[in-house]
Amino acid sequence: MSSLHYWNYPTEIFCGPGALDVLAERCKLLGMRNPLLVTDPGMLALEPMALIKAHLQHADIAFAVFSDIDSNPSLNDVARGVAAFKAGRHDSLIALGGGSAMDAAKGISLASVDAQGLEQYQWSNVIASYPTLADFPHLDLPRLIALPTTAGTGSELGREAVLTLSEENIKRVVSHPELLPACVILDPVLTRGLPAALTAATGMDALTHHIEAFCSPLYHPMSSGVAVEGIRLIQQHLCNAHRDGQNMVAREGMLIASAMAAVAFQKGLGGVHALAHPLGARYHKHHGLLNAILLPYVLVANRQAISRDIARLARYLELPQPDFDGFLDWVLQLREQLGIAHSLGEMGLDTDAADWVGEQALADVSSSDTNACVLSAADYTQIFRNAVQGVLPR
Numbered sequence: 001m002s003s004l005h006y007w008n009y010p011t012e013i014f015c016g017p018g019a020l021d022v023l024a025e026r027c028k029l030l031g032m033r034n035p036l037l038v039t040d041p042g043m044l045a046l047e048p049m050a051l052i053k054a055h056l057q058h059a060d061i062a063f064a065v066f067s068d069i070d071s072n073p074s075l076n077d078v079a080r081g082v083a084a085f086k087a088g089r090h091d092s093l094i095a096l097g098g099g100s101a102m103d104a105a106k107g108i109s110l111a112s113v114d115a116q117g118l119e120q121y122q123w124s125n126v127i128a129s130y131p132t133l134a135d136f137p138h139l140d141l142p143r144l145i146a147l148p149t150t151a152g153t154g155s156e157l158g159r160e161a162v163l164t165l166s167e168e169n170i171k172r173v174v175s176h177p178e179l180l181p182a183c184v185i186l187d188p189v190l191t192r193g194l195p196a197a198l199t200a201a202t203g204m205d206a207l208t209h210h211i212e213a214f215c216s217p218l219y220h221p222m223s224s225g226v227a228v229e230g231i232r233l234i235q236q237h238l239c240n241a242h243r244d245g246q247n248m249v250a251r252e253g254m255l256i257a258s259a260m261a262a263v264a265f266q267k268g269l270g271g272v273h274a275l276a277h278p279l280g281a282r283y284h285k286h287h288g289l290l291n292a293i294l295l296p297y298v299l300v301a302n303r304q305a306i307s308r309d310i311a312r313l314a315r316y317l318e319l320p321q322p323d324f325d326g327f328l329d330w331v332l333q334l335r336e337q338l339g340i341a342h343s344l345g346e347m348g349l350d351t352d353a354a355d356w357v358g359e360q361a362l363a364d365v366s367s368s369d370t371n372a373c374v375l376s377a378a379d380y381t382q383i384f385r386n387a388v389q390g391v392l393p394r
C-alpha cells in the first residue's frame with residue numbers, strides 16, 4: 001500500500017501517502033475558485049492545516065478558514081458557517097478534520113442553498129418523500145472536497161450529516177445525494193499527528209459502523225462484503241496505528257477501513273449508534289468512545305439474531321474461537337489493548353436519565369429497521385444500565 005491509488009467508489013477517491021498533492025489540481029478541475037475551508041478549532045495550529053494552506057497558496061487559490069464549530073456540530077454552528085460562506089462569496093467547500101468538520105461543511109453546503117434544507121432533508125422526511133436518489137430535487141450544492149484527519153466517521157464517503165439541535169440535545173441526521181463530496185483525499189500523512197486515544201476511539205467508531213452494518217437485517221450483500229473486509233483491515237491495522245502513530249501503512253489501512261464503513265452502512269446502523277447519538281448530545285462525550293464502550297453490550301443484546309453471521313465473520317477473521325463468544329472476546333481484548341474503559345460509569349455517566357436514554361434510542365434513526373433485532377425503549381434502557389455498571393451478561 002505504499003503507492004498512490006485512484007478509485008471511484010462511490011465517489012472520486014485519491015488514496016496514499018502524498019495524495020494531498022492532487023488537492024489544488026482537483027480544485028481547479030472542479031471549478032472551485034474560492035473555497036471555504038471548514039475545520040475544527042483544534043486543527044488550526046496542526047500540520048494538516050499548514051500543508052493544506054501551503055498547497056492552496058502555492059496554486060493561487062483564494063480561500064478562507066471557518067473553524068467556529070463544536071465537536072458535535074450544531075445548527076447554530078452551521079448558521080454561522082453559512083454567514084461566513086455568503087460574506088466571503090465562496091463558491092465551494094473543503095472539509096479538513098474528523099466527522100465534526102465533515103458534517104459542519106455538509107450542513108453549510110445545504111443551508112447555503114436551501115434555508116429550509118436542514119429541516120426538509122432530515123432522515124424521517126427523506127425516508128417518506130424520496131425513496132430513491134433520483135427522487136431528490138436537484139439543488140446544485142457547492143462542490144465539497146473532503147480530507148479526513150481521523151479514521152473513524154467515514155463521513156467523507158457519506159451523503160449524510162449529523163447535526164445537534166443544541167436546545168433539545170438531540171442529533172438530527174440530514175441526507176441529500178449532493179452532500180456526497182465530489183472528491184475525497186485519503187492521505188495518511190494527515191492522520192499521523194492524531195493522539196493515540198483519539199486513534200483508538202475513532203478506529204472503534206469505524207469498527208462499530210462495519211459491525212452494525214454487517215448485522216443489519218436489510219438485504220444488501222454488496223455492503224455486507226465491504227463490511228467484512230473493513231473489519232479485517234481494522235483487525236490488521238488499528239492496534240499498530242494506536243501503538244505507533246507514524247506507521248503510515250497502519251494509518252492508511254485505517255483511513256481506507258473507515259471510509260469503507262460509510263459504504264457498508266448503506267445497510268444501516270444499529271443499537272450502538274441509537275444509544276450513542278442521544279448520549280453524545282446530552283453528555284458531550286466522544287462519539288467513538290461511546291460506541292466502543294457500548295458495542296459489547298449491544299452485541300450481547302442482539303446475540304440470538306446475529307450469532308450465525310458473527311460465526312461466519314469470525315472464521316474470515318481467523319479468530320482462534322470462530323463463534324459468537326470468540327468474536328465478543330476479540331472485541332473486548334481489542335478494546336482493552338486500546339486502553340478503552342469497560343463501562344460508561346468509568347466515564348462519569350450514571351443511570352439517572354436511563355428512561356430518557358431508552359426513549360431517545362428507540363426514536364433514533366439507527367434503531368428503526370436496521371438493528372439486528374427489535375429492541376424496545378425498556379430494552380435500550382437496560383442495555384444502557386448494563387453499560388453504565390459494566391455488567392455484560394454472557
Ligand SMILES: [Zn+2]
Pocket residue numbers: 153205209273287291
Ligand atoms: Zn459512528
